[in-house]
Amino acid sequence: MKILLASIGTRGDMEPFLAVGELLQKRGHEVVCLFPEHFRSLAEASGFRFGSLGPEFIDLLESDIGKAAMGGSASVWQKIKAYSKMARIFAPIRKELVKRQKDFIETEKPDRIVHHAKALYPFFWGQENPGKNILVLPVPYVMHPVKDQAHVMFNRDLGPFLNRATYGLARFGLLKATKSDAKGLVPESMLANTMVKKMLDETPSIYTISPSLFSRPSYWPSHVQVLGYHERNKILNWEPDEALQAFMQKHPKFVLVTFGSMINPAPQRKTATIVRALEKYQIPALINCAEGGLEPLSDFNRELIHFVHGIPYDYIFPRTYAVVHHGGSGTSHMAMKYACASMIIPHIIDQFLWNKILSEKGVGPKGPSITSLNSKNFDPKLSDLWQNNAYKAKAKELAGQMALEKYENELAEAIVNQTD
Numbered sequence: 001m002k003i004l005l006a007s008i009g010t011r012g013d014m015e016p017f018l019a020v021g022e023l024l025q026k027r028g029h030e031v032v033c034l035f036p037e038h039f040r041s042l043a044e045a046s047g048f049r050f051g052s053l054g055p056e057f058i059d060l061l062e063s064d065i066g067k068a069a070m071g072g073s074a075s076v077w078q079k080i081k082a083y084s085k086m087a088r089i090f091a092p093i094r095k096e097l098v099k100r101q102k103d104f105i106e107t108e109k110p111d112r113i114v115h116h117a118k119a120l121y122p123f124f125w126g127q128e129n130p131g132k133n134i135l136v137l138p139v140p141y142v143m144h145p146v147k148d149q150a151h152v153m154f155n156r157d158l159g160p161f162l163n164r165a166t167y168g169l170a171r172f173g174l175l176k177a178t179k180s181d182a183k184g185l186v187p188e189s190m191l192a193n194t195m196v197k198k199m200l201d202e203t204p205s206i207y208t209i210s211p212s213l214f215s216r217p218s219y220w221p222s223h224v225q226v227l228g229y230h231e232r233n234k235i236l237n238w239e240p241d242e243a244l245q246a247f248m249q250k251h252p253k254f255v256l257v258t259f260g261s262m263i264n265p266a267p268q269r270k271t272a273t274i275v276r277a278l279e280k281y282q283i284p285a286l287i288n289c290a291e292g293g294l295e296p297l298s299d300f301n302r303e304l305i306h307f308v309h310g311i312p313y314d315y316i317f318p319r320t321y322a323v324v325h326h327g328g329s330g331t332s333h334m335a336m337k338y339a340c341a342s343m344i345i346p347h348i349i350d351q352f353l354w355n356k357i358l359s360e361k362g363v364g365p366k367g368p369s370i371t372s373l374n375s376k377n378f379d380p381k382l383s384d385l386w387q388n389n390a391y392k393a394k395a396k397e398l399a400g401q402m403a404l405e406k407y408e409n410e411l412a413e414a415i416v417n418q419t420d
Contacts, residue, residue, distance in 0.1 A: 259290060
């Protein structure tokens, strides 16, 4: 069976699909990826054929406007203006992305499409191929209402009535955007409000989230499932260099600091705030610069702190005592899977949710946002993360629960055997 994976977003939006792809490939299926150009090497490294959605989306995120919207020193008002400007710039790009999806899908003629909510054309393809498009969601509180929690944009419990209203508001925005972006690319009959609403409501959906972190509500329809967290093998052809090995040998207990694919306008200043706190409390740390949200400093304690420019998480997390991270869904899950105490420095919308979830699970203190990060609100929480053994104990408990979650076969079956 030929299965197309379609996703739009940052690297964190690609990883769940690559994990699903590896699982399907092992079962003998042909897997094709349709991602932004920036992620070609990721897909091809996993042995998948690649179709490009172009560079524009990631180029926009990496622009000054994108950095202001994604975090850093921007004020709330500056972020609102940045998001607004990004939306205006991105509007014509969105329509082109839908066209590229349509063209690629018509060429490839897949048997199934597994897609992100931002990849809109597969919703319409699914209307002509009932049951053959499957929506994958790595974040809860997005598409399907939950009684005791508002939509992820609001990140709080507003009470049952207002909670449901927030999902309705988000669904209205998605409906409008879907109709606008697909206009001229699909038959007009498919763009009627009732048709688009039905399409969004009835698409088979899989949340790739651990039930230990989010339990499936009993009142959800049967076509919406929670089938656990899945990760791909990232250690292929990778070995630690001598400097990293020496650091870990000298410091068997250390903190990993990583912001993954998140970027911000002031990486030197944010890094300095974190490094000075580490030095203040004499906490050994490995700092992963990754996509540039953190940067090496010229002045720091080299006996205590080691910088790297990318490291496979499935190599380093099992060796890590605690993680200070941005709070992406994948990183949050990996921290729990490998029993790492955790503090999140959220940058964007869903990361504030994971900050709330993990702190309420008792695996670490609730961290300050990247925008507000300073020594006053960060230093004492870092010390608490390092010294409070209860966080590590709770992380080990959650890791034990996650180890019992075996959803690989269910996930593959839900995709391959999905019927109308």
